[in-house]
Amino acid sequence: MSYVETMRARRVLFWFTIIVAGILVLALWGILTAIHYAIAHGQVHPSPHTDTANLSKLLGSLILAPLLVATLLAPSLSAEGQTVPLLWTRPAPRESIAWQYTLVDVVAILIGYAIAIVAAFVGLVVVEAYGGKQIGEVMSPMVLDWPQAVGSAAIVLAVSLMVYSLIRIISARLPGKGGAIAGFTWIGMVVLLILSHYGLPDVLRDLVLAVNYLNPLVWVTTSPDAHLVLAPLPESDVTRALIAAVIAVAELVAATWLWATREA
Amino acid sequence: MIAVHGLTKRYGGVIAADDVSLEVPAGSVCGLLGRNGAGKTTTFRCLLGFTKPDAGEVRFDGAPLTPRTFERLGFVPERPALYLWLTVAQHLEFVRRTQPRYDEKFAKELVTTFRLDPKKKAGKLSKGQQTALSLIVALATRPPILILDEPASGLDPVMQRVVLDLFIDAASAGAAILLSSHQISQIDRAADRIAIMRDGKIVVAGELDDLRAASRVVEATFDGAVPDLSGFAEMKIERAGTSVRLHANGRADTVAAQVGALGATSVRVLDRSLEDLFLDAVEDGGIHE
Numbered sequence: 209m210s211y212v213e214t215m216r217a218r219r220v221l222f223w224f225t226i227i228v229a230g231i232l233v234l235a236l237w238g239i240l241t242a243i244h245y246a247i248a249h250g251q252v253h254p255s256p257h258t259d260t261a262n263l264s265k266l267l268g269s270l271i272l273a274p275l276l277v278a279t280l281l282a283p284s285l286s287a288e289g290q291t292v293p294l295l296w297t298r299p300a301p302r303e304s305i306a307w308q309y310t311l312v313d314v315v316a317i318l319i320g321y322a323i324a325i326v327a328a329f330v331g332l333v334v335v336e337a338y339g340g341k342q343i344g345e346v347m348s349p350m351v352l353d354w355p356q357a358v359g360s361a362a363i364v365l366a367v368s369l370m371v372y373s374l375i376r377i378i379s380a381r382l383p384g385k386g387g388a389i390a391g392f393t394w395i396g397m398v399v400l401l402i403l404s405h406y407g408l409p410d411v412l413r414d415l416v417l418a419v420n421y422l423n424p425l426v427w428v429t430t431s432p433d434a435h436l437v438l439a440p441l442p443e444s445d446v447t448r449a450l451i452a453a454v455i456a457v458a459e460l461v462a463a464t465w466l467w468a469t470r471e472a
Numbered sequence: 473m474i475a476v477h478g479l480t481k482r483y484g485g486v487i488a489a490d491d492v493s494l495e496v497p498a499g500s501v502c503g504l505l506g507r508n509g510a511g512k513t514t515t516f517r518c519l520l521g522f523t524k525p526d527a528g529e530v531r532f533d534g535a536p537l538t539p540r541t542f543e544r545l546g547f548v549p550e551r552p553a554l555y556l557w558l559t560v561a562q563h564l565e566f567v568r569r570t571q572p573r574y575d576e577k578f579a580k581e582l583v584t585t586f587r588l589d590p591k592k593k594a595g596k597l598s599k600g601q602q603t604a605l606s607l608i609v610a611l612a613t614r615p616p617i618l619i620l621d622e623p624a625s626g627l628d629p630v631m632q633r634v635v636l637d638l639f640i641d642a643a644s645a646g647a648a649i650l651l652s653s654h655q656i657s658q659i660d661r662a663a664d665r666i667a668i669m670r671d672g673k674i675v676v677a678g679e680l681d682d683l684r685a686a687s688r689v690v691e692a693t694f695d696g697a698v699p700d701l702s703g704f705a706e707m708k709i710e711r712a713g714t715s716v717r718l719h720a721n722g723r724a725d726t727v728a729a730q731v732g733a734l735g736a737t738s739v740r741v742l743d744r745s746l747e748d749l750f751l752d753a754v755e756d757g758g759i760h761e
Contacts, residue, residue, distance in 0.1 A: 211565065211566050211569045211570070212555060212558070212566055215558060215562065219557070290551075290553060291553045291554065291555060292522070292553065293520075293522070293547060293549040293553040294553040294554065294555075294609065296520070296521070296522065297520065297542045297545065297546075297547045298539075298542055298570040298571070299539050299540050299541075299542040299543040299570070299571065299572070300539050300570070301539050302539075471517075471522065471523040471524065472517070472522040472523065
């Protein structure tokens with residue numbers, strides 16, 4: 209049953225990889241050109257490293273990659289609007305079909321994240337190798353802060369899963385509209401964040417802050433200045449990731465039920 | 473066997489299927505006829521579980537519909553439901569992975585019969601080729617139950633004949649087939665029983681030969697004025713000059729003898745075409761106008 213979704217995910221990952229490779233090439237071209245220019249014009253001024261490069265920061269900064277894959281794959285069941293006569297006449301319960309799709313998509317999100325991590329490391333290695341030859345050490349050695357890195361990766365993946373499940377639940381009963389819903393979901397998430405900063409009337413503000421618990425963007429980071437929800441979220445990335453994942457799974461259960469029981 | 477009893481489906485105040493009952497035994501092709509909006513597609517959707525009926529019961533080989541039923545049930549929708557971005561071969565792979573009864577040799581034979589390029593994406597196929605692929609997807613498991621909603625639309629006449637032969641072969645092998653089509657000639661060729669729907673109801677149902685026998689027409693020509701036919705007031709009479717057509721139904725032979733006794737110069741008993749049966753059944757909808 210997962211064959212079609214595997215093919216769909218493969219297609220998404222193919223184009224995603226092309227985009228990542230394109231960004232990598234452009235970034236490398238820009239950085240290496242800058243290094244070359246600096247050397248050619250004698251503008252190289254080695255300075256002591258003041259910043260530290262942490263693995264956790266790198267993993268956190270790549271959040272857009274799995275979010276993009278999640279956004280592209282979340283409408284897959286909604287996209288089955290025209291093909292329901294084919295999909296629903298397979299000898300398998302509809303819930304099972306939906307969960308198989310979800311499993312494939314989650315694996316694809318993980319692969320998308322892994323591709324982005326590999327691309328980032330390739331970029332760093334190339335810059336260090338080329339730049340290092342020319343001007344000595346370019347970057348600070350990376351600090352492998354494993355506990356923080358695990359938390360960072362966990363929150364990235366949990367938030368990606370939240371975006372995926374949010375789009376899925378909204379589009380569950382709207383066959384063929386998943387792509388548009390994915391776009392509007394992003395707009396909605398950003399609007400909710402913005403609204404939480406505005407001086408709305410108390411009731412409305414409380415409502416926005418309550419709804420924001422379902423807004424994946426809120427769970428990315430905790431900021432003492434940002435009062436995005438009614439009560440502060442846990443400081444620990446791992447705890448926040450776990451709660452976000454639980455919300456995402458609950459949404460997926462509801463989305464699966466909505467999709468499986470809709471009329472075609 | 474497909475058995476439907478008392479199937480009713482309402483959409484708001486509209487009754488799309490009204491107490492629909494029909495049976496399609498194994499080895500039989502049942503043609504489901506009706507004008508657009510008569511309730512055929514709603515009936516199919518209820519049969520397949522795409523929509524929940526308000527009342528009634530559907531059974532396949534005596535058992536209610538479950539996901540496992542689809543191991544033995546093939547469905548061809550009115551509009552081909554295909555993944556336009558997958559190739560013909562990938563559609564077959566999809567069926568192979570999802571259907572335990574998939575017959576690879578037969579599927580490849582069908583691809584050859586319909587002259588499809590396995591490497592071509594479904595989105596690049598013509599409408600007729602998409603219909604053909606939809607048929608292959610349904611038939612590749614040689615299902616003993618087939619539900620076909622306008623299965624030959626878009627096919628050229630040669631392919632239509634091939635498709636009908638496939639259905640007839642499947643029925644000969646014991647399949648129960650429920651076939652909907654607007655092309656009455658297709659039903660006439662393939663079906664051995666029919667059900668005609670009007671306004672959500674089955675208004676005519678039965679074996680085609682029996683229905684034909686029960687609705688025969690006596691055509692009589694008189695030499696001069698047509699005599700008084702008040703003795704046949706209970707039946708529909710069409711007059712054209714010195715000829716009359718009496719819809720004698722099951723009494724055709726008796727009526728022919730009575731009309732002959734009135735001095736008709738020629739009397740013929742005619743079997744009615746399926747088209748006549750259909751038009752009679754739906755004529756309240758104004759199809760004669």
